[in-house]
Amino acid sequence: DVKVTQSSRYLVKRTGEKVFLECVQDMDHENMFWYRQDPGLGLRLIYFSYDVKMKEKGDIPEGYSVSREKKERFSLILESASTNQTSMYLCASSLRTNSYEQYFGPGTRLTVT
Amino acid sequence: RKEVEQDPGPFNVPEGATVAFNCTYSNSASQSFFWYRQDCRKEPKLLMSVYSSGNEDGRFTAQLNRASQYISLLIRDSKLSDSATYLCVVRADSWGKFQFGAGTQVVVTP
Numbered sequence: 001d002v003k004v005t006q007s008s009r010y011l012v013k014r015t016g017e018k019v020f021l022e023c024v025q026d027m028d029h030e031n032m033f034w035y036r037q038d039p040g041l042g043l044r045l046i047y048f049s050y051d052v053k054m055k056e057k058g059d060i061p062e063g064y065s066v067s068r069e070k071k072e073r074f075s076l077i078l079e080s081a082s083t084n085q086t087s088m089y090l091c092a093s094s095l096r097t098n099s100y101e102q103y104f105g106p107g108t109r110l111t112v113t
Numbered sequence: 114r115k116e117v118e119q120d121p122g123p124f125n126v127p128e129g130a131t132v133a134f135n136c137t138y139s140n141s142a143s144q145s146f147f148w149y150r151q152d153c154r155k156e157p158k159l160l161m162s163v164y165s166s167g168n169e170d171g172r173f174t175a176q177l178n179r180a181s182q183y184i185s186l187l188i189r190d191s192k193l194s195d196s197a198t199y200l201c202v203v204r205a206d207s208w209g210k211f212q213f214g215a216g217t218q219v220v221v222t223p
Contacts, residue, residue, distance in 0.1 A: 033211075035213075040121070040215055041215055042117075042200065042213045042214055042215035042216060043157070043200070043213035044213075045210065045211070045212075048210060056210075058210070090156060090157075101147075101159045101162075102157075102159070102211065104156035104157050104158070105156060106155070106156055107156055
């Protein structure tokens with residue numbers, strides 16, 4: 001079974017803090033994604049990566065950065081957390097070819113106070 | 114305008130009944146279409162892909178209408194365990210970027 005894990009299920013941070021969210025997948029997937037999910041808005045793509053050290057901006061990259069130093073790990077960084085970044089953050093991975101099914105991690109509920 | 118739009122519901126469905134709902138997409142170049150299921154406080158999981166000719170998976174039937182730019186999901190003989198939010202997902206480029214709808218909530222009642 002494909003497994004996508006995220007470093008924390010719940011996280012509380014203060015405004016202005018630097019926040020790291022880690023995601024690891026164990027199926028050698030090329031593509032990895034970071035989304036945020038908010039009520040009524042659905043999942044919105046923040047960044048995605050199609051290979052090590054490669055990244056592309058999604059629909060809402062402002063205030064975020066990412067790092068992919070190893071194929072299995074994709075990190076999301078909030079440089080200076082703000083209250084409007086309080087959200088559910090979901091990581092996903094997929095093969096680049098043959099199958100476009102995305103496998104999701106359990107999510108991190110981030111609260112910025 | 115959102116790229117993928119869904120009726121948020123909830124659709125309240127008696128057990129054993131049939132429910133159907135649509136999703137519209139704005140990008141006519143969209144290439145692939147999916148329905149994901151998301152249970153409360155859980156991550157989304159693939160329910161089924163949607164093919165041009167329509168496809169069935171047990172009690173679930175998905176249809177694609179490219180001319181009108183919508184996909185549909187029909188659930189027959191609803192079970193209590195079908196209660197969930199159903200996410201419409203559209204892929205529009207070759208890199209595998211996906212656009213998600215906000216979801217349609219289905220509540221199956223005894």
